Amino acid sequence: MLIYIFRRLLVMIPVMILISVIGFIIIQAPPGDFVSSYIAGLEAQGDIIEPELIDSLRARYGLGEPVYVQYWKWVSNFVEGDLGYSMVYREPVVDIIAQRLPSSFTISLFSLVLVFAIGIPIGVFSATKQYSLADYTFTLVGFLGVATPNFLLALVGLWLLFVWTGNASIGLYSPEMQNAPFGPAKFLDLLSHIWLPALIVGTAGTAELIRTMRANLLDELPKQYVTVARARGVKPTKLLYKYPLRIAINPVISTVGWLLPVLVEGEVLVSLVLGLPTIAPVLLRSLLQQDMFLATSIIMILGILTLVGTLLSDILLAIVDPRIRGSV
C-alpha cells in the first residue's frame, strides 16, 4: 500500500509538469502581455508609469524573450514559492491566494459535506422505495437541481434572504466576527452564514449524487449475495447497509477527488453574485485582464487539487474495497 502511494506520488510529477505547460501556453496565447495591457490601462487613465518598475518586471519574468525562457523562469520561481506579481491587484500572487483560498476551501468543504449528507440518504431512500410517490418527487427535484444554473439559485437565495432578513450581504462572517480569533463562537457564526452559499454551490452535485446513489443501489439490491444474506437470516436493515450500500457507495468515493475542483469552479458565479471573498472571482478577473501570473497560479493550484483529490479517492477506495486493494 505504501509503495502504491509512493508510486502514485511519483506519477503525479510529470502530470503536474504537463498541466503547468498547458496552463502557461493557454494564458500566453492571446497577443500582448500583462505589462503592455497594464501600461495601456494606466495610460488611458492618464497615470504616470514608473519605467523602472516596468523594466524590472520585464527583466524578472523574461517578458519579450522566447516562450520557453519565460516558462522556465516562471516555473523555477513557482517551485521556490514565488508565484509572481499580480498587476491587477498590485499584490504578490501568494498573498492574494493566501487570503482567498481558505474561504474557497471552507465553502467547498461545507458544500461537500452537504452534498453527501443530503444526497446519500435521499438516494438510498429513493432506491429502496423505487417508483413510489416520494421517489418520483425526489427525481423531479433532482432534475430541477441539475438543470438550474447556480447563479440563478444564488440570485433567488439572495433575494429571499433580503426579503426575510432585510440583509443583502452574506459574507462568511458577521462584521464583528471578521477579525476575531477562530474559536467556537466564530465557527457558529461561520455556520450561520455559510449554509446558503454551500447549499447553492452543492445543489447540482447533490442532485447528481441522488441519481448516482439510487442507480448504484438499484444495481446491487437484486444481486444474489443480498438474497443469500436474506436467506441466512440477516436483518432487513443490515441487508441494506452492510452489503449493497457498501458496494454502491464505491463510485461515490471515487468521485470525491474531482468533486473538489468542480466545487471551486461552481463557486465562480455564485461568489460573484453573493459577493463572497473566494478565489473564484479572482480567477475570472485575472483571466479577463491577462493577469498571467495570478491566472496560471490559480490554474496550477486547481490542477494540484485535482491530482491530490484523485489520489485521496483512490486510497480511500483501496481501503474500502478489497478487490482494488488486492490489485495495487
Place this chain on the structure above:
Amino acid sequence: MTIESPRETGAAVASLPSDDLLLSVRNLRTHFFSREGVVKAVDGVTFDVKPGEILGIAGESGCGKSVTSQSILRILPKNGKIVDGQILFRYGDQTVDLAAEDPDGRVMRDIRGQEIAMIFQEPMTAFSPVHTIGNQIIETIRIHQQVTKEEAHDQAVEMLRRVGMPNPARNIDEFTFNLSGGMRQRAMVALSLACQPKLLIADEPTTAVDVTIQAQMLELLRDIQADLGMAIIMITHDLGVIAELTDRVMIMYLGKEVEAGTVENVFHRPQHPYTRGLLSSIPKMEPGRVEIEPIEGSVPSPYAMPSGCKFHTRCTEFMAGVCEKRDPPLIEVAGGHEVSCFLYGGREDLE
C-alpha cells in the same frame, strides 16, 4: 371446480399430516403480479419431505421449481405473493405455517439459515465481494447462536474443513475473488450449512459450473448429507443429477406437479407423457446413433396459460374434449407414485 389431491382432504390446519415429516407443502400457489398480468408461477403444488431425505424437483425453466423454493424461505421478489396454500414446517416441537408468517418477521429470520438453508446457482455471487467468506459465515452463526466471535470463528473453520477446503484456517480470511470455482462452491456450501440446518434447499447448484465441479459438488452434497443427516430438496433441470443424488423426485410443468414418486419408479416406469418426453430427450451413451426425441412445441407464454392440463398443447396423447376442459387429478398409480394425467382416470364424467 378444482380437484384436490387425495393427501389433502381431511387434514387439520397447521399440523403436519404425519409425525415423521419435516416439511409439508400443501396446495401452494405463488403468483407474480406485474403490469402485463398475473403469472401463476406455482399453481397448486403439494409435496412432503421427511427428515434426512433427498427430494428432487425437476422441470424446464419457468416450471416454478425455483419459485417453490423461494416460497418456502419466503424470499420471493417484491411482486411475488403466496396466494394460497400452506407450508408446514416442524420447528422445534411445534409446527409453523411458513406461508402465513411475516417474510421479514422474527420467526422467518430465525428459521432462515438455522433450520432451512439454501444454496444458490452461482457460487461467485453468493458472497459479498467486499467481505471475507469468514465474515459472512461467522455472521450467520452469530445471528442464530449465542456464541463469542472466537467460538463462531472456530465453528466456521471446522465447517470449511468439513466441506473440504484445502486450508480452512487461511481460507476463512479470503475473499471470493481469490478462490477457484470449486473452492467457491465449497465455501458456499459451508456458508449454508454453518448452523447445521435440518433442511437444505439446493437451487440448481450444478447449473452454472463446469462438469468437473458439478461432479465434485454432487459428491460433496452426498458426503455432507451422510455426515450431518439433513434433508435436501434438490432443484434442477438436470435429470442426471436427480438420478444420481435423490431418493424421490417430483416433476413440474408450468407451476403444476405432473408426476412424483421414487426415482426408480419415475425414471423406469414414467407414466405422464411429459415425463416420458423428458426422459427420451436425454442423449444416450449407446452404441450406434440414437436420435434424440425432443418434446414438440415450446413452453407456452406465462401470460397465456393453456386451459385444463397445462401440457395438452404439446402432448402426444392429447384427448380432445377432456384434457383442455379442466385440471387433471393426481392419481396414485403405484405405492407413492402419482401422476396428474387423465390417461389414468378422472375423466369419467367428461366422456
